[in-house]
Amino acid sequence: MTHALRIESLDQLSQFDRCVDLQIKVWGYSDGDVIPRRVFLVAQRIGGQVLGALDGDTIVGFAMALPGYRNGHAYLHSHMLAVLPEYRNAGLGRRLKLAQRDDALARGFDLMEWTFDPLEIKNAHLNIHRLGAIVRRYHADFYGPSSSPLQGGLPTDRLYAEWWLRSPHVVAVLDGQEHPTETVTARIEVPAVVAQWKQDAAQRILASDLQTGNRIALQTAFAEGLAVVDYERDATGNGTFLLAPWTEHDAAATPERQEVAND
Numbered sequence: 001m002t003h004a005l006r007i008e009s010l011d012q013l014s015q016f017d018r019c020v021d022l023q024i025k026v027w028g029y030s031d032g033d034v035i036p037r038r039v040f041l042v043a044q045r046i047g048g049q050v051l052g053a054l055d056g057d058t059i060v061g062f063a064m065a066l067p068g069y070r071n072g073h074a075y076l077h078s079h080m081l082a083v084l085p086e087y088r089n090a091g092l093g094r095r096l097k098l099a100q101r102d103d104a105l106a107r108g109f110d111l112m113e114w115t116f117d118p119l120e121i122k123n124a125h126l127n128i129h130r131l132g133a134i135v136r137r138y139h140a141d142f143y144g145p146s147s148s149p150l151q152g153g154l155p156t157d158r159l160y161a162e163w164w165l166r167s168p169h170v171v172a173v174l175d176g177q178e179h180p181t182e183t184v185t186a187r188i189e190v191p192a193v194v195a196q197w198k199q200d201a202a203q204r205i206l207a208s209d210l211q212t213g214n215r216i217a218l219q220t221a222f223a224e225g226l227a228v229v230d231y232e233r234d235a236t237g238n239g240t241f242l243l244a245p246w247t248e249h250d251a252a253a254t255p256e257r258q259e260v261a262n263d
């Protein structure tokens with residue numbers, strides 16, 4: 001279906017309004033959590049990105065990124081990626097990310113980052129296995145309380161995806177090559193049933209316990225110098241983070257390790 005869709009840079013106020021609508025449809029935020037159209041406009045004007053996926057004249061998905069700077073290194077922080085439910089699982093989310101990468105490379109960036117919920121198996125699969133992002137930072141309760149029902153009332157724990165746009169790892173993954181597994185030294189599991197636990201008040205404690213346990217396991221692994229380098233799904237939809245030593249990109253652009261220690 002998505003071959004007929006096109007990805008375009010958005011620059012009209014009416015298009016930013018539509019992104020705000022999509023944001024509310026996709027995350028179900030209340031007013032205080034919604035990013036207003038002015039921020040989309042600012043992102044587009046200051047060297048970030050607002051890319052839309054269009055079906056005819058209708059925007060059915062978008063990606064929004066802001067420029068960032070750390071340790072002498074400019075990068076893009078992708079703040080939102082959304083696809084309407086009826087357009088999902090047909091490759092559109094991946095196409096939006098690839099369009100972000102093309103635009104970033106054309107403008108000289110070599111790093112894009114974004115955060116994602118470590119309990120969201122689909123997002124982890126897309127980010128790590130399909131796009132080649134690596135992860136070595138965990139931020140507990142990143143946003144504070146969230147009004148999105150997707151969060152299920154849990155703390156907004158987030159992993160930082162680092163997408164090293166020109167790296168051999170990313171190029172190989174995008175080329176469809178198998179991820180090397182010989183260096184994997186740790187595995188951390190996420191059962192698919194967690195999505196159900198999050199949405200059921202009576203079972204939410206199970207999701208909370210899993211979140212806490214995996215938070216400790218991931219933070220410990222990161223403190224030992226491991227990074228998430230791949231993600232597996234089994235036939236019933238359970239996910240597993242695969243961790244291995246990672247020494248690439250440890251020069252000036254290395255994220256603050258201190259951040260890990262503080263979380």
Ligand SMILES: CC(C)(COP(=O)(O)OP(=O)(O)OC[C@H]1O[C@@H](n2cnc3c(N)ncnc32)[C@H](O)[C@@H]1OP(=O)(O)O)[C@@H](O)C(=O)NCCC(=O)NCCS
Nearest residue numbers: 081082083088089090091092093094116121122123125126
């Ligand atoms: C995340 C999102 C943008 C992805 O968009 P999409 O168009 O469905 O993405 P794609 O079709 O390119 O890729 C989805 C992948 O997840 C897989 N997937 C679908 N359901 C899954 C599940 N329950 N568990 C694991 N993987 C799953 C698909 O098979 C596909 O992988 P494949 O290409 O290897 O087959 C979309 O689901 C969305 O808007 N979600 C709500 C908002 C959100 O979470 N945004 C991202 C924050 S980081």
